């Protein structure tokens with residue numbers, strides 16, 4: 001690939017295990033951190049000209065990257081993290097962390113993001129995966145989203161043409177890179193916001209999200225039945241089941257933890273085992289919420 005001049009950094013042969021919350025994943029041929037939309041456009045256009053595939057990365061908190069890594073350029077949005085609040089609108093770069101957005105809005109007594117406390121994702125990642133918790137999803141708050149399309153042009157998607165659904169967004173698998181977005185929030189009061197934050201944070205801690213490296217929920221909740229994916233897995237006695245150092249959390253059936261030296265392959269085998277048991281015993285095909293990158 002020809003040398004690309006951007007203000008941010010570009011490195012070669014970067015292990016992705018340090019950029020995923022599961023702490024697994026082989027090397028990326030290239031790893032870039034653009035600092036602005038202009039930088040990103042320059043980078044992507046150069047990659048396209050070189051025939052080098054690319055993949056956007058937030059916090060890597062919903063990703064299972066293969067042990068053999070990614071033969072292309074990982075584009076981390078982490079440096080594009082500017083945040084601004086105007087009235088009840090929050091505008092932020094795709095790389096801004098959800099917890100930072102919650103702190104900034106809570107300080108201004110603006111409500112709407114409390115249910116997402118403790119989700120370790122970026123705004124871009126949360127929009128791309130339509131992250132949700134406690135009955136609310138990020139897509140329902142979107143006012144507009146700016147993104148770089150696969151054809152190399154910047155576009156803005158407005159609230160009206162949103163196409164968000166349960167863990168589905170118009171961006172998932174589209175090849176687009178979200179650069180910035182605005183969320184429409186509501187006015188609140190400090191005591192109410194803090195009460196909600198404490199309630200959700202305590203609930204999350206009790207579910208064992210933070211004891212070991214994880215990627216949050218592995219499976220989507222199956223449609224059309226009352227029982228959650230976690231409850232199904234628990235009912236079938238799979239809590240604690242392990243492949244190598246990858247284990248179904250002993251606290252929550254829908255979380256896989258890396259007890260230390262798990263490989264991506266261990267995690268993939270564990271996922272496949274759970275799917276096979278659930279299908280054999282109950283006839284339900286569990287769908288993965290986690291996103292896989294690379295070959296398995």
Ligand SMILES: Cc1cc2nc3c(=O)[nH]c(=O)nc-3n(C[C@H](O)[C@H](O)[C@H](O)COP(=O)(O)OP(=O)(O)OC[C@H]3O[C@@H](n4cnc5c(N)ncnc54)[C@H](O)[C@@H]3O)c2cc1C
Nearest residue numbers: 058059060061062121122124125126128131132178215216
């Ligand atoms: C402890 C823990 C708790 C969690 N709790 C929840 C929860 O309650 N609810 C929930 O929904 N999820 C939860 N998750 C999963 C995860 O945090 C969310 O899915 C989050 O939205 C992922 O954001 P990210 O920035 O880490 O995205 P990544 O994992 O980096 O990427 C996920 C996908 O989004 C794409 N993407 C990322 N950034 C962009 C961008 N700028 N433009 C285009 N595409 C992009 C990636 O290419 C990839 O396909 C949890 C994870 C952990 C580890």
